[in-house]
Amino acid sequence: MQRKQDQILRTKFAERLCHWMIVLCFFLAATSGISWFFPTFSWMSGLLGSPQMARILHPFLGIAVFVGLCFMFVRFVRYNLPEKTDVIWLRNIKGVVLKDHTQPLRIGKYNAGQKVLFWLIMASIVVLLISGLIMWRAYFSEYFPISVIRLAILAHSIAGIGLILLILGHIYLAIWVRGAVSGMVTGYVSKTWARQHHDRWADELEVKKAEAGKGRS
Numbered sequence: 001m002q003r004k005q006d007q008i009l010r011t012k013f014a015e016r017l018c019h020w021m022i023v024l025c026f027f028l029a030a031t032s033g034i035s036w037f038f039p040t041f042s043w044m045s046g047l048l049g050s051p052q053m054a055r056i057l058h059p060f061l062g063i064a065v066f067v068g069l070c071f072m073f074v075r076f077v078r079y080n081l082p083e084k085t086d087v088i089w090l091r092n093i094k095g096v097v098l099k100d101h102t103q104p105l106r107i108g109k110y111n112a113g114q115k116v117l118f119w120l121i122m123a124s125i126v127v128l129l130i131s132g133l134i135m136w137r138a139y140f141s142e143y144f145p146i147s148v149i150r151l152a153i154l155a156h157s158i159a160g161i162g163l164i165l166l167i168l169g170h171i172y173l174a175i176w177v178r179g180a181v182s183g184m185v186t187g188y189v190s191k192t193w194a195r196q197h198h199d200r201w202a203d204e205l206e207v208k209k210a211e212a213g214k215g216r217s
């Protein structure tokens with residue numbers, strides 16, 4: 001079949017499922033958060049049924065995002081560790097923006113920009129979780145002095161807005177790199193896509209395939 005010859009598995013089913021569950025929970029948590037932060041967007045809390053329901057569900061949705069991101073962290077951290085070759089991508093950022101794929105940039109499974117985003121997303125969710133637990137009136141806030149709760153609210157707001165902006169950038173770039181979103185939906189990307197956007201990863205996969213072939217013969 002066509003898929004087997006020309007396509008490469010980029011993201012496994014469990015990882016895709018987790019990613020899209022995070023997207024749903026994040027969307028609902030973020031919109032309810034925005035509805036309390038900016039009065040113009042107060043209508044957004046209606047997305048969870050009613051403002052009261054939004055208040056109840058928002059922390060649980062946030063925890064679901066955290067749990068999902070823990071899973072993604074375990075699965076993806078090894079591809080997001082800094083490497084010497086990341087400098088090549090950063091130095092050639094102009095060519096990347098101009099979609100010039102002629103230079104071999106030695107990009108692994110994720111490029112330097114994706115790696116930075118990965119770590120910023122992970123840092124933001126940790127701040128959101130800790131500050132969110134401290135200010136969670138139903139269960140925990142009574143154990144903390146008001147000064148700590150105020151600090152937690154400030155940290156939660158900054159990390160929340162920061163993460164929303166990061167995700168807007170993530171969505172923009174995911175759409176900008178044609179083939180990336182369908183890769184996250186179906187799991188597969190073409191060999192040409194892999195070579196254009198992640199050349200070292202494509203090379204590594206070919207070496208692996210050749211070694212597996214040798215092992216069988």
Ligand code: HEM
Nearest residue numbers: 022023026072076110114115118167171174180181183184
């Ligand atoms: C509509 C919204 C979103 C779209 C269209 C989208 C799209 C994508 C795509 C296409 C990839 C794979 C990139 C590649 O294969 O090179 C990806 C990876 C990823 N996404 Fe999203 N995403 C969305 C929302 C989110 C949200 C809300 C989060 C977390 C709060 C998130 C976290 C991640 C992470 C951690 C990765 C792995 C990247 C890495 O390991 O460097 N995404 N996303």
